[in-house]
Amino acid sequence: MPGYMNATDSSQEPRSGSALDDAPKAIPPLPDFNGRVLGSAAFCAIIVAGVVDGIFHQNMLWLLAAGLVWPHAMTLISRRIDLYRQPRIHQYLLLGECIIGGAVIGLTGLTPVPALAMTLMLMFSCLIVGGIYLWFYGTLLLSAVAGLVVGLMGVTDDFTTPVLTSVVSLLGTGIYICVTAYYTHIQARSLLAAKGQIQKQREQSIALSDKLSKYLSPQVWQSIFTGERDVRLETRRKKLSVFFSDIKGFTDLSEEMEPEGLTELLNNYFNEMSEVALRYGGTIDKFVGDSIMIFFGDPSSRGQKEDAQACVSMAIDMRNHMKIMRQRWRSQGIRTPLEIRMGISSGFVTVGNFGAENRMDYTIIGKEVNLASRLEQLAEPGQILVSYETFSLIKERIMCRDKGEITVKGFGRPVAIYEVIDFRRDLGPNRSFVEHEHAGFAMYLDSGKICERDRNAILEALEEAADRLREEESDR
Incomplete structure (x- = not known):
C-alpha cells in the first residue's frame, strides 16, 4: 500500500x-x-x-x-x-x-x-x-x-x-x-x-556580519565566521612580530585644527595605513589616539622569518606613504609637518581572547609588546626602530644600523636596538626610488611601481616643472 x-x-x-x-x-x-x-x-x-x-x-x-x-x-x-x-x-x-x-x-x-x-x-x-x-x-x-x-x-x-x-x-x-x-x-x-x-x-545575517567585521581585523573575523576558532576565553603562547606607530606633531596639530577637521584627517590616515597593513597580512589590534598597534603571526602565520619581514616591509611602506599623504595635507592647507615613528619587536607573547564571557577583546600581552611600544616612543620622526630579535630575522633583506642598547622595564639586561634603513635592493645606484622635499617642492618617485600608462604623464609633468624653473632662473 x-x-x-x-x-x-x-x-x-x-x-x-x-x-x-x-x-x-x-x-x-x-x-x-x-x-x-x-x-x-x-x-x-x-x-x-x-x-x-x-x-x-x-x-x-x-x-x-x-x-x-x-x-x-x-x-x-x-x-x-x-x-x-x-x-x-x-x-x-x-x-x-x-x-x-x-x-x-x-x-x-x-x-x-x-x-x-x-x-x-x-x-x-x-x-x-x-x-x-x-x-x-x-x-x-x-x-x-x-x-x-x-x-x-x-x-x-x-x-x-x-x-x-x-x-x-x-x-x-x-x-x-x-x-x-x-x-x-x-x-x-x-x-x-x-x-x-x-x-x-541570510541577507540580514550577511549585512550584520559585514557590519560586525568593521570591529574586527579581517583575519580574526574570518577565523570566527568560518568556524576555525571558537569565541571563548582562551589564550596561547606564540612568537609574533609586534608593531607600534604614532604621529609626531599630532598634538600640536590638534591645537590648531577644529575637532571635525582633525577627526577627518585622522580617519583618513587610519584608513590608508590600514590598507597598507592588510596588504602585508597584518592583524590590526587597535587604534589609540593617533597610535596603531598591529601584529603578525596570528591567527595565520607564514613562519617567524616571513612574518617579521612582512612587518618591517609594511613599516617601510607606511613611512614612504606618509610622504605622499604629507603632500596631500600640505595642499589642503595643513602646514604642521606630520611624521610617523615606529617600533617593532619579535618574540613570544600571549595571544587570544581576553576579558569577560560577555565582552571579549582579541589582543596580545607580554614584554615584547611593551618593548615595541618603548621603541616607538624612542624613535625619531620618520624612524623605524627594531629589536635585536627582529633584526636577526630581517637582516638578509633589509639594511639596518646599530643604535646601541637601551634599558627596558621587564628585561633583565640592556636591549640592543637597530634602525631600519631600507631594503637592500633599493640601496646604491640601482635603487628604484628618488625623493626630495624642500619648501615649495616635494617629490617621491618609486619607479618600480609606475606602470607604462602613467610613465609619459609623469615625464611631461617633470619636464614642465623643469622648464618653469629654468624660465624663472633666466629672468633673474
Missing part, C-alpha cells in the same frame, strides 16, 4: 555508495500515516469491488484486514526505531510496499484496470518520495513479484473489467493522485515561503 514519508535532513547520513543512495531525496507531500491510510483505502476498495463483481476470489477479502492494520503497524514501527530520521530507510520501506503491491496485483490475475490503478498509485508514490531512481527500483520489484505470483496462480481468464470495479479503481486512483497533488501544491508553497524567509534571514 503506497504511503508518503516525512521530510528529514539527510545531510548527516552515511552513504553506502549504492545507486539507490544517489537518488534525490525529494520531500514528500503527505504525512506518513495519512498517505498510507489513503493508499490502503484505495486498495481495499478495489478488492471489494472485484469480489462483488466476481472477478476476484473471495479469499482476497482477508487483505482488507491487512490493509486496515498496515498504516497503524508502520506508524508504530517508525516511532519505535526512529525511521523519521532516516529517509533512506523510508525509501526501502516503500520498496517493500511495492513488493506487497506486486503480490496483490499478481493475485488479481493481472485484471487490466485494477492492476493498472494499483501500479499507478505505487509508482506515483515512488516518484514523489525518491524520484526516478526509486521509481525504477520500485517498478522492477513490483513487476518481478507480480510476474512470480502470476506464474504460480495463473492469469485471469477474462481481461474485461466490470463497470463497478473499473469505476472504483479509477475513482480510487484519481482521488489518491488528486489529494497527494493538492498536498504537494500546499507543501511547495510552504517551501517557497520558507525559502524566501531563509533568503531574507
Whole structure:
C-alpha cells in the first residue's frame, strides 16, 4: 500500500555508495500515516469491488484486514526505531510496499484496470518520495513479484473489467493522485515561503556580519565566521612580530585644527595605513589616539622569518606613504609637518581572547609588546626602530644600523636596538626610488611601481616643472 514519508535532513547520513543512495531525496507531500491510510483505502476498495463483481476470489477479502492494520503497524514501527530520521530507510520501506503491491496485483490475475490503478498509485508514490531512481527500483520489484505470483496462480481468464470495479479503481486512483497533488501544491508553497524567509534571514545575517567585521581585523573575523576558532576565553603562547606607530606633531596639530577637521584627517590616515597593513597580512589590534598597534603571526602565520619581514616591509611602506599623504595635507592647507615613528619587536607573547564571557577583546600581552611600544616612543620622526630579535630575522633583506642598547622595564639586561634603513635592493645606484622635499617642492618617485600608462604623464609633468624653473632662473 503506497504511503508518503516525512521530510528529514539527510545531510548527516552515511552513504553506502549504492545507486539507490544517489537518488534525490525529494520531500514528500503527505504525512506518513495519512498517505498510507489513503493508499490502503484505495486498495481495499478495489478488492471489494472485484469480489462483488466476481472477478476476484473471495479469499482476497482477508487483505482488507491487512490493509486496515498496515498504516497503524508502520506508524508504530517508525516511532519505535526512529525511521523519521532516516529517509533512506523510508525509501526501502516503500520498496517493500511495492513488493506487497506486486503480490496483490499478481493475485488479481493481472485484471487490466485494477492492476493498472494499483501500479499507478505505487509508482506515483515512488516518484514523489525518491524520484526516478526509486521509481525504477520500485517498478522492477513490483513487476518481478507480480510476474512470480502470476506464474504460480495463473492469469485471469477474462481481461474485461466490470463497470463497478473499473469505476472504483479509477475513482480510487484519481482521488489518491488528486489529494497527494493538492498536498504537494500546499507543501511547495510552504517551501517557497520558507525559502524566501531563509533568503531574507541570510541577507540580514550577511549585512550584520559585514557590519560586525568593521570591529574586527579581517583575519580574526574570518577565523570566527568560518568556524576555525571558537569565541571563548582562551589564550596561547606564540612568537609574533609586534608593531607600534604614532604621529609626531599630532598634538600640536590638534591645537590648531577644529575637532571635525582633525577627526577627518585622522580617519583618513587610519584608513590608508590600514590598507597598507592588510596588504602585508597584518592583524590590526587597535587604534589609540593617533597610535596603531598591529601584529603578525596570528591567527595565520607564514613562519617567524616571513612574518617579521612582512612587518618591517609594511613599516617601510607606511613611512614612504606618509610622504605622499604629507603632500596631500600640505595642499589642503595643513602646514604642521606630520611624521610617523615606529617600533617593532619579535618574540613570544600571549595571544587570544581576553576579558569577560560577555565582552571579549582579541589582543596580545607580554614584554615584547611593551618593548615595541618603548621603541616607538624612542624613535625619531620618520624612524623605524627594531629589536635585536627582529633584526636577526630581517637582516638578509633589509639594511639596518646599530643604535646601541637601551634599558627596558621587564628585561633583565640592556636591549640592543637597530634602525631600519631600507631594503637592500633599493640601496646604491640601482635603487628604484628618488625623493626630495624642500619648501615649495616635494617629490617621491618609486619607479618600480609606475606602470607604462602613467610613465609619459609623469615625464611631461617633470619636464614642465623643469622648464618653469629654468624660465624663472633666466629672468633673474
